[in-house]
Amino acid sequence: MQTNLAPQYRETPEGQEAEAILRQCVHCGFCTATCPTYQLLGDELDGPRGRIYLIKQVLEGATPGPSTQLHLDRCLTCRNCETTCPSGVQYGRLLDIGRHLVDRQVARPAAQRAARTLLREVLPRALVFKPLMRAGQWLRPALPAALRAKVARPAPAGEWPRSGHARKMLLLDGCVQPSMAPNINAATARVFDALGIELVIAPKAGCCGAIRYHLNDQAGGLDDMRRNIDAWWPLVEAGAEAIVMTASGCGATVKEYGHLLRHDAAYAGKAGRISALTKDVSEILCGFQDALVELINGRTGAGQEHKVAFHPPCTLQHGQQIRGKVEGLLRAVGIDVRLCADSHLCCGSAGTYSLLQPELSGQLRERKLAALHATGADEIVSANIGCQSHLQGGTAMPVGHWIELLDRLSSRSRGPSAASPGTTIPGA
Template sequence: MQTKIHKRWNKIPAVQEAETILRSCVHCGFCTATCPTYQELSDERDGPRGRIYLIKQFLETGTLTERSRRHLDRCLACRSCETTCPSGVRYGRLLDIGRALAEQTLPRGWLARAQRYLLRTIVPKPKRFRTLLRVAHLFKPVLPKSLQKQVPPLVSANTWPAQRHNRVMLVLQGCVQSVSSPQTNEAATRVLDRLGISLVVAPDAGCCGALTHHLSHEQSTLLAIRQNIDAWWPAVEAGAEAIVVTASGCGVTVKEYGKLLAADPQYAEKAACVSAIAKDIAEVIACEDVNSLAVKLPKKTALHCPCSLQHGQKLPDIVEQLALRMGANLAKTQEKHLCCGSAGSYSLLQPELSERLLTRKLAALAADNPEQIVTANIGCQLHLGAHADVPVKHWIEWLDEALS
């Protein structure tokens, strides 16, 4: 796809990168077949190819309309199109660049700015998010039923196994998961303890930066990344084998630290090292002797593989293969490639379309009448769990229960 970038963008390195990505697209349209929003809306502008054209037009003219931004905002950034694309177009990166420039070029209205400000200043901060949840639970009885379902649980943390192994790995506590589902990392700690690995937390580490990154707030994103690297670095230098991430959405971002800080002379090398040792919990367990774990997984279970795991991290079958190795009774599911509609803050910013995608995903997961649903990402877990007819949990909790 030939482009002629507007002169206003000439000195911006990210735009040069965007031009390279645009030129790799042959506008074949294969991506539309696997795009969740195109499947729902049947609008070329709400599919990857159409959005690529909108970004191309934006970069060539230097201007953007509200209508065009609405189509960019509707994108889930699920990257299903990247998995489908025969030309290897880095659509996710192109979208990030386009959205970031859009925020600079076309200011949003005050209500949209306020909404995004609250999201990026409350959700990534566990203490603030916990306070907000407590208030939400206090008023939950008087909220409309539709909102009651969307209030995440507020769970207290329990005690982790003491560090007792020579093999040590760091674990990302994160923000939303650390408040609404601390039992996920606790389960991961117990499972890895059985495998001879101790998980440790760097107290000063926080949000991975994914939420602010998707909201195109670069300053907050890079600050969070640098703080995490500083918090983890002493343990990395001391020989920590990996940085384990149990939320696949966070895992995508941590694995991209090296790219996001590539131009930072102070952090580039450290960021690349952190990305290199970042592992989804499934990657860690898959390399261990799972036969040493005496597990029983008889309950009929539907496995939901988040977009961030299958399209972002390119690990579409890793949890399923692990589950089958351990004798799990997996229910048959449909449309595995389509997003559930959570997508970080998407369910809050695009509630109507998110709800349509959720309904479709739940039907696909319930096709074989499972007794429960397991997933690998906290956003999907909360989103599915708010409306599912069966329990929804992280798959590592499912495995931990089978060891108890």
């Protein structure tokens, strides 16, 4: 795509990156066919190709208005278009640049500014979000249906193993996940413990940076990333083998630290190392498949009765380009795993999208749940807390993380104490 940057962008890092991305686009339109918002709205400007044109116009000097901002806001950033694109256009990066430029020129209505500020300031801070979530859980029966669907039912975490294995990996606790689904990380630690690996949480690590960064507080998001690097670095130097991600949204972001901080002289090298060490939990456990099969099937004969619908999050299959690992691992231990029709499409969660674009998000959830129910499965599992919470808000069918299922099955060989609730995670 021929591009002539306006003078104010020509020598900037974001302008140069955007121009390189735009020149990869060949106008083919394959991306439109797999764009969820285009499927719902049927508007070219609510598909990747149309949004690319809008961003190109801004970079060439056109003055954006509220309409441009709206079309960019409506994008889920699911990055399905990146999987579809034959030219390798990095649409997600271009969208971040475009949104940043447009928001600098277009003033949002007061209600939008207030909502975005609230999300930026509350969600990444676990010390603020946790008491608010507890209050919401206590008041849950009295809340309006729309708000009640956003408040997770109280759920205890199981025991955190205290084994002290020689092999150690880091685990990102996250910001909202410990309050909404505290058992996910505890279950992960128990599974790794059974494999002879200790998972360690760095107390000062927190939000991965995605929330602020994608709500156009890019400076705040980068600060979150630097804080995590500082928290992890001594443990990396001490020999931690990997940084394990149980939320694919966080994993997709941490794997981009090296790129996002490449111009920061103090952090570029460390950020690249952190990104290289970061692995989704499925990437690591696939290397232990035989051991897990022995643990679950060899000793207990478990798994055969489970019919599970797996919803692969967009941040896993498109953001990280990881497909088939979770399904393959669960099937290897004897679980009947089913993918729904159009499993490549977004469920509508998309981070804060379900809060900022509730109508579109709700339509996508209805479509996704209808397809998941049609599989005939007994429960739904996913790999990202946002997807789990969003889907659970629209169905009575149990929705959880796939690692919790693996933990339940493997705990039968470890004894009932391994899954007992109520133990606090050290340092969390």
